[in-house]
Amino acid sequence: MYEFEEVVILLVEDDLGDQKLVAKALAKERIANKLRITSSGEEALQYLDRSKAGDKDSPMPDLILLDLNMPGIGGQEFLRLLKSDHELTTIPVVILTTSDSDRDILESFKLQASGYIKKPGSLEAFHQIMHDVTDYWFVICKRVHHDSGCKKRDTTCSVG
C-alpha cells in the first residue's frame, strides 16, 4: 500500500544552481516524489513548523537533503535543532555539500546525520547519486509514516 505513496523530500539549499540540479535529478526518478525547496535553515524550520501544524501545503518530509554552508543558522545548527525536536527527529537527514573536510564529516555524524554526500561535478553524477539516495531511503529502507497521525487531513483535530 505505502509503496505507491508519493514521498516528500525537503531540500535545504541556498544555491539556485544546485536547487535546479537536485530538482532535475529527482524529477527523473521512478519513485514518485514531491520536492519542497527552502533556501535557508530558518526557512526550513518555518516549513517544518507548518508541517507539524498539519498544513496541507507543507507536508511532513520523508527525507531532508541538507547543505552545510548557508547564510544564517547554517546546516549543522539546523541539524542540531531538528534532532532535538521529538516530532522531527525520525526524519532522516542527508548532508549534500561541497565540503569533504574530516571535521565537517565527523561533526555531521555526531549530530546524527544519516548520510553525507559530496556534491558531484556533473549533472549525470548528480542523477546517479539521487537515484542511489532514493533507492536507499524509499526502496530498501523502511520508513516512518508521518501521515498515520491525526494531523494529516482531519480538520477537527486540535492543533497546539
Next chain:
Amino acid sequence: MNLEIPFNMLLVEDDPGDQKLVKSALSAQDVKINLHIASCAEDALKYLQLSENGDVDCPWPNLIVLDLNMPGMGGKEFLTYIKAEKALCSIPVVILTTSDSEADIKECYGMYAAGYIQKPGKPAEFRDIVRNMITYWFTDGLSAKHHLQANELEKVGGK
C-alpha cells in the same frame, strides 16, 4: 585524506545463517570492506572498547549493521547505549532485522538509526540490498572517509 585506508563494517548479528549471507553479499561487491562480526551486543561493545583503545585487530567501524532480536542485550538497548556515548555516537547504525513493525521502525529512527532494512528471504535479494547499502554508504557517501574516531580528530586538531 588517505584513500588507502580500508573500510570496516561491524555486523552485530547472532544468527550464523544471516552472518553468512551478509559475508557473502559483501564479497560480491567491488568495494573492499572488512567485515567484523559480533554475535551479540555485548561482544560488539567489547569490540568497540578495544577499537577505541587502538587495538589493530579491532579497527574503527565506518558503519554498524545491527540486528534487533538478540539474546542478552537487545539491538535497541545497544543502539541507545552507543548513541549516548560521545566517542561512539558518530558511527552510523543501520538496522537489519526481520521485524517490520511500525513501532520498531519509529523507535529505531527515534534513537538515531541511519536506516532500517527488513531482512529479505532470498539470498539474491539479500545481495541486492547489501549492494545498494554499500553504494549509499561507501561509494556515494563519505561516511567511509570518516575513519577517525572522535577523540583522534580532537588530538590531531582536525582539518
